[in-house]
Amino acid sequence: MKNTLLYIETFGCQMNVHDSEQMAALLADSGYKLTENIMLADLILINTCSIREKAAQKAYSLLGRLVKIKKKNPELIIGVGGCLAQHIGQKFHKNFAHLDFVFGTHNIDRLPQIVAAIKEKREKITEIDFYESVNSIGVFVPPQNGKVSAFVTIMQGCNNFCAYCVVPYLRGAETGRPSEDILEEIRKLADQGIKEVILLGQNVNSYGKTIGNGLSFAALIKKIGKIPGIERIRFTTSHPRDLSDELIRCFTEEEKLCEHIHLPVQSGSNKILALMNRGYTVEEYMKKVDHLRNLNPHISITSDIIVGFPGETQDDYQETIDMMKKIRFDSTFSFKYSEREGTEAQKLEGKIEECEKLRRLKQLQMLQDRHTLDKNIALENTRQEILVERRSKNSKDDLMGRTRSWKIVNFEGGLELTGKLVDVKISKGYLHSLRGKMIDEEAGSVD
Ligand code: 5AD
Ligand code: SF4
Numbered sequence: 054m055k056n057t058l059l060y061i062e063t064f065g066c067q068m069n070v071h072d073s074e075q076m077a078a079l080l081a082d083s084g085y086k087l088t089e090n091i092m093l094a095d096l097i098l099i100n101t102c103s104i105r106e107k108a109a110q111k112a113y114s115l116l117g118r119l120v121k122i123k124k125k126n127p128e129l130i131i132g133v134g135g136c137l138a139q140h141i142g143q144k145f146h147k148n149f150a151h152l153d154f155v156f157g158t159h160n161i162d163r164l165p166q167i168v169a170a171i172k173e174k175r176e177k178i179t180e181i182d183f184y185e186s187v188n189s190i191g192v193f194v195p196p197q198n199g200k201v202s203a204f205v206t207i208m209q210g211c212n213n214f215c216a217y218c219v220v221p222y223l224r225g226a227e228t229g230r231p232s233e234d235i236l237e238e239i240r241k242l243a244d245q246g247i248k249e250v251i252l253l254g255q256n257v258n259s260y261g262k263t264i265g266n267g268l269s270f271a272a273l274i275k276k277i278g279k280i281p282g283i284e285r286i287r288f289t290t291s292h293p294r295d296l297s298d299e300l301i302r303c304f305t306e307e308e309k310l311c312e313h314i315h316l317p318v319q320s321g322s323n324k325i326l327a328l329m330n331r332g333y334t335v336e337e338y339m340k341k342v343d344h345l346r347n348l349n350p351h352i353s354i355t356s357d358i359i360v361g362f363p364g365e366t367q368d369d370y371q372e373t374i375d376m377m378k379k380i381r382f383d384s385t386f387s388f389k390y391s392e393r394e395g396t397e398a399q400k401l402e403g404k405i406e407e408c409e410k411l412r413r414l415k416q417l418q419m420l421q422d423r424h425t426l427d428k429n430i431a432l433e434n435t436r437q438e439i440l441v442e443r444r445s446k447n448s449k450d451d452l453m454g455r456t457r458s459w460k461i462v463n464f465e466g467g468l469e470l471t472g473k474l475v476d477v478k479i480s481k482g483y484l485h486s487l488r489g490k491m492i493d494e495e496a497g498s499v500d
Contacts (some may be wrong), residue, residue, distance in 0.1 A: 059085040060094035064112055065102025067289065068253055069135055073100045075192040076134070076164055083165045092122065097132045101137035102218055104408065105242055105391035109137050116149050116332060123250040132164075136223040143179045143408060157181030158224050161189035176362040180252060186228045201442050201472045202245045202285075206423075207235055207273070208254035211244040214293065215319075216330045217362065218391060218414035220255055227259050236276055243282035245466050247326040248472050249440055250277065252288040258295035271299040271307075278309040285440055285457070285475055286310045294332040294343055305348045310456040312349050315385075316341070316442060317357035321376030322369035325362050328401065335376055342380055351385040353428075359415060361390045362411030364403035370413050374420060381424045389414050422484060429460065429482030436492065437462065440478045441470045461486040 059080055063073040068410055077087050088094055097119065101112040118131065123129050123331060133156040140156040146152055153171050156163065160180040167178050187209050195201055208229040211221045232474045239250055252479060254260065254276075261269035268276070270288075277286055286309045293316050303310055316338075320326050345352050358377075360370060377385075389410040392399055437456045445451035445463045452466040455476070464477050477489035 054460050057085050057086040058090045058093050058447070059096045059097040059098070060089075060100045061100060062115060063099075063100045064108050065104065065226070067204060067210075067251070068255070069100055069102055069207075071194075071206060071253055072158075072161060073098070073192040074191070074204070075189050076100070076161060077194055078194045079162065079164050080168065083168065090146045094129065097122075099131075099133045099135075100134060101135035103140050103223060103393070105388060106393075107380070107391065110152070112137055116152065126376075126469055127250070129466075130168060131155075132162065132167070134158075136219065139181055139223040140219070142181045146177050146179065146406040152177075154178040155181065157183070159184050159187050162192070177280060182455070183225045190228070190230055191234050193238060193241065195383035196242060196247050199443065200247065202249040203242050203441060204253050205235060205238055205242070205250050205358045206230065207257060207288075208260050211255040212259070213256060214330060214331075214397070216328060216401070217359065217393065218498065219393045219396060221393055222277060224255065227256065229254075229260055232273050232276070236271065239277055239280055239283060243350045246282075246472065248283065248474075250283060250288065251278075252286070254288075255290065256292045256295065258291050258297065258300065262295065269299060270298075271297070271303040274300075274303055274310055275307050278307045283309060287459070289312065289315045291315065291443050292332075293318065293338050293341055297354055298344070300303040301344050301348060302346070304352060310457070312352040312419050313350065313355070313457070313459040314345065315355045315357075318376070318380075319357060319359050320362065320365070320369070321373035322365070325365055325369050328364055328398075329359075329362060330397065335372070339376070339380065351458065353460070354380070355459075356382050356385045358385050358387045358417065359390050360387065360413040361405040363390070363398055363401035363405065365390075365405060374417065377417070377420060377424070381428070382421065383428050383460075384425045385421050387414055387417055388422065426482070426484050429484070429487055431482070432456075432460070432487060433482050437477050437479055437487075437489065439475050441466070441473050441490070443466060443471060456487070462489050463487075464491055466491055 061067050061073045099112055119131055130153045134156045138155045146156045154167050162178055210225045210227045212227045214221050237303040274286055291293050318338055319329055321335055413442055439454035439462050441452050441454040443452040443453055450465050453463055453464045462477055476492045478492055479487050479489045481488040
């Protein structure tokens, strides 16, 4: 079969990154090989995100720029997928005449057929129907040579309807995978050299409650821990309301589960949390954080925060800052509230000016940077277990790996250590990474 070249541009979250990997795996069977050079591609896919306006704008802008490439190469096929494609659907064709097809979040499995149909008839296609289960959920992504870590989807969709969020409308209702399928996929990944799995879902804590097949999420993690070759387990994202005591205990009971949890809090004001329909109070959230830290003193806690949600007063915002000072997250992703069509928040009064949102965001990010740096400096002179991922981007003599708490560490070492667990003494903590030195057991221990 002749190799044809595929270029994929991905916007948005880890879920989207994994969707793109699955798209490439599906199209590999039709002879498509990935290229990093968009100019050489025979097929370009844009995997879009719609969670905030900025992400949507980036996808529109790229799509606009593709007109020129298509003019040079009329045979080129261009497709748009992901959340924005799900939202805009057919209308995409009206605004972008050079686009060949639009496919939704439940239609990824249809890519080979869609592309084949376009090659044959060159007519415009839109496929955005929702199904009860997402057929591409278990598409196997063969790990590339030297890859250490792999995403594994355990559930998709969301039933929460947080007031600001488009996900439930664009990804559909929660659907889970049978645990046996998940375990089988991980066994296969381990056989092909994968050491770390990152379990993915919009709300992984729903696993075993509303979806799955009887096994709780904690029980699933423990089963994964027994798969030979798997050294580390991570998961994302959790909803604070659904974080169970059983799962919190799992951080101490299951050795392979890394001590890091991403637990989006969104706001430190109970008034705003209620308007957001989050289903917990700040006090309840803090109790979970205390419980996590009491059982696992070294656990890293990261979070998402939105500033400038409709109705957020200076006092509400100050409550978010106060909460951050009490909790001291390891790091946070923070965003200005972005109005999304069709959400409940769109109907709320008390919209905040863009410049005020920006002021709040900048101040919050400065505080978070201080906390992150303090936490990283506190790791200086400690011994950390690192899973070596690859050569560091900064220096050809350095390797890059992560601590169990998901922090990046650069240190000197040979590429043969890729995929190995090594012990490193941290020499310096920076804002975005740590520097360390591999511990030579023969030469003596460190404290
Ligand atoms: N505006 C700003 N941030 C949002 N998020 C989701 N929807 C919006 C929105 N409309 C943020 C939340 C979520 C993260 C993935 O994106 O913090 O946890
Ligand atoms: Fe969106 Fe809330 Fe579902 Fe997360 S839990 S995907 S923020 S609706």
